[in-house]
Amino acid sequence: MKLSVNSLLKNKTVLWLILFLSLLSLFKYLTMGNNRALLIFLLTAVIVNCFNKNMAIVLGSALVVTNILAANNTPFGYSGFGLLEGMVEKKKDKKEDKKEDKKEDKKEEDPSPSDSPPLNNSTTNVKKTSTA
Numbered sequence: 001m002k003l004s005v006n007s008l009l010k011n012k013t014v015l016w017l018i019l020f021l022s023l024l025s026l027f028k029y030l031t032m033g034n035n036r037a038l039l040i041f042l043l044t045a046v047i048v049n050c051f052n053k054n055m056a057i058v059l060g061s062a063l064v065v066t067n068i069l070a071a072n073n074t075p076f077g078y079s080g081f082g083l084l085e086g087m088v089e090k091k092k093d094k095k096e097d098k099k100e101d102k103k104e105d106k107k108e109e110d111p112s113p114s115d116s117p118p119l120n121n122s123t124t125n126v127k128k129t130s131t132a
Helices: 005-009 012-032 035-051 055-072 087-109
Strands: none
Touching: 012 035, 012 055, 035 055
């Protein structure tokens, strides 16, 4: 049994497999909110459909083009190979933590007047009684 590319592209099992992968990819883009990938997938599928009526080729080419563009373009794709998430914030957080630690140390050394109870030296709570 000799398999050729032409017979594979006309096979219904291959078509269902490509359809399943395309739907899975579209669901992923929907849940991630990646509208650009959805738009590119649909535009690629429509353009390829104008030139070729084989649905396996249409869906497969749209799937390949969208995945290549989504993986290579960092603002467009969510692969994150060139980015380390949170690295800028960690440096900022460490500086803020050090500032907060210094403020807490100063409060422990020099208590402010609002931290100590008020001193009431002028009057006493002793009742004066007159003995006349």
